[in-house]
Amino acid sequence: MGSSESKVNTTGRTVEQTKASEVKTGTGQTEGMIRQAAIVGKSDRICGTLMRAQPHSSSAVHHHAEQDTIVYGVSGRGTIAFGPNGQNRVEMNPGDWAIIPAYAEHQEINDGDEEVVWAIVRSGGTPAVVNLKGWGQPPREDQ
Template structure:
């Protein structure tokens, strides 16, 4: 009687559980990013949308950035590929414009401090600040680093891709 297939089956079952068990056995350390350590990343020297990587490359499942939209500006129309995105409106009143499921015009959603928004993968959207004050949003995405695919317009072709938005 050969037990090798049974042993191999048990071992492969244990190996498949390792990613779930390992953090319980060997927890990773807590990592803090201080507000004073956030580095601004802009599309250009005077770009009105400032992005700050807060938690990038520290987890293979999620990342976080801070988006500061200066008064009277908007981002390009874009999507985040396969990434899911959660927006938390920290301050200011901004608009999230999203593509609709039909041929209708894109839908405008006002986000006020304390509001949350969920953006599914591949959803075209745009951030807009039409006010006289800064808008600050916290963006949390699936994946270790943010993916941004800029488009030439709603339903348009890819214009460029970046790793931070």
């Protein structure tokens, strides 16, 4: 059935699965982070990705346009910086959840010695990532 398996239930709607081996890098990127598409382009209203942050790395300051974002900590310990100049911080441990509102400037940070993995769900069919020149700055031109 191709790269995603679909099954029809009695209501005529399908359940689609993406196997772990089919999760691919290729969604909107910020340096320092590896973003992998898991469920992308299968719904107009929601998508799911993985974010992997290598040890001692951080993303560019960015936002996700009109998309609200839910973050679930899978492994490692990371931080979400947000607010004026990134002065507010939320520590993310395995099992923790966070919500990042649409257009909220933030930065993912991994100050630790192990990879951080977060499962990400966004309110749009394809992830939006708008990298900024810095806190409170316009989008970068290299997008």
